[in-house]
Amino acid sequence: MEQIILLCLASTFLSAVHAQKFLYSPKWGPVGYKEREEYDGTAMDEIIKANEFQASRIIDGTTSLREGDIAVSHGRRSKVCFARSCLWPKSVDGHVYVAYKLSPEYSEMETKLIKKGMESVEKGTCVRFLPWTHQRDYVDIQPKSGCWSYLGARGGRQTVSLQSPGCLRVGVISHEFMHALGFVHEQSRFDRDNYVTIMWPNIWRDRLRNFEKFKTESLDLPYDYGSIMHFGMYAYSQDGEPTIIPKNSQNSKDIRLGQASALSHIDKMKINRLYKCGINDDN
Ligand SMILES: [Zn+2]
Numbered sequence: 001m002e003q004i005i006l007l008c009l010a011s012t013f014l015s016a017v018h019a020q021k022f023l024y025s026p027k028w029g030p031v032g033y034k035e036r037e038e039y040d041g042t043a044m045d046e047i048i049k050a051n052e053f054q055a056s057r058i059i060d061g062t063t064s065l066r067e068g069d070i071a072v073s074h075g076r077r078s079k080v081c082f083a084r085s086c087l088w089p090k091s092v093d094g095h096v097y098v099a100y101k102l103s104p105e106y107s108e109m110e111t112k113l114i115k116k117g118m119e120s121v122e123k124g125t126c127v128r129f130l131p132w133t134h135q136r137d138y139v140d141i142q143p144k145s146g147c148w149s150y151l152g153a154r155g156g157r158q159t160v161s162l163q164s165p166g167c168l169r170v171g172v173i174s175h176e177f178m179h180a181l182g183f184v185h186e187q188s189r190f191d192r193d194n195y196v197t198i199m200w201p202n203i204w205r206d207r208l209r210n211f212e213k214f215k216t217e218s219l220d221l222p223y224d225y226g227s228i229m230h231f232g233m234y235a236y237s238q239d240g241e242p243t244i245i246p247k248n249s250q251n252s253k254d255i256r257l258g259q260a261s262a263l264s265h266i267d268k269m270k271i272n273r274l275y276k277c278g279i280n281d282d283n
Pocket residue numbers: 047068069070175179185
């Protein structure tokens with residue numbers, strides 16, 4: 001018995017030492033996030049900050065986060081959505097209506113920000129967010145722990161978590177809605193190795209899986225370094241060194257990865273192509 005207690009004490013001590021080193025090492029960070037004066041963070045940087053420091057990767061017994069902020073239930077349905085997008089239905093008027101419920105816990109200011117995130121997705125695309133009335137399928141926006149969304153339309157009610165205050169930035173909100181529309185991160189594209197180099201040794205060991213590739217539909221659109229869905233250059237960095245570097249090209253130093261607050265032009269084209277909407281649909 002005494003031995004067991006000793007062992008427990010030793011491991012508690014060790015993990016405390018580890019945690020301390022982890023939390024206070026000046027180089028460390030925090031992981032995956034560079035301070036603002038050095039680096040203008042992307043939407044994904046904010047998400048990493050919120051999810052790694054305030055939330056758990058396990059949402060509940062059957063749901064966990066993949067790629068940092070995509071909720072996956074351990075069932076068949078989610079796997080199908082990773083292989084091909086699960087689309088929201090298109091209305092006869094050409095729009096894709098996504099019904100939403102908004103938690104009453106959000107303040108008036110927070111509600112405004114969430115609506116701005118919706119507008120950022122709507123502008124130049126055929127997607128329209130509508131307050132829920134009776135629709136069977138809808139997103140239920142709640143200030144749970146962390147910023148995350150399921151991928152694509154799952155059928156029925158699906159949560160989008162926008163923690164307050166960590167996730168209430170327009171870029172983060174739009175990013176999560178893009179997941180709900182069926183998009184994974186840009187650097188998970190199957191052909192990404194032609195465009196970026198993943199610096200595996202610099203990635204926080206426990207998060208290597210966040211850099212997997214998926215057989216996604218590129219929709220015949222160019223690789224988009226400036227997508228709101230692209231990880232920043234230092235995403236999940238364990239030592240402050242870059243984890244993603246644009247491939248050698250004449251102006252690779254000028255290429256900025258990711259986006260802070262708005263969808264890129266190509267992001268909007270992606271939505272319109274995936275949902276087969278008119279290219280000039282900007283009403
Ligand atoms: Zn994401």
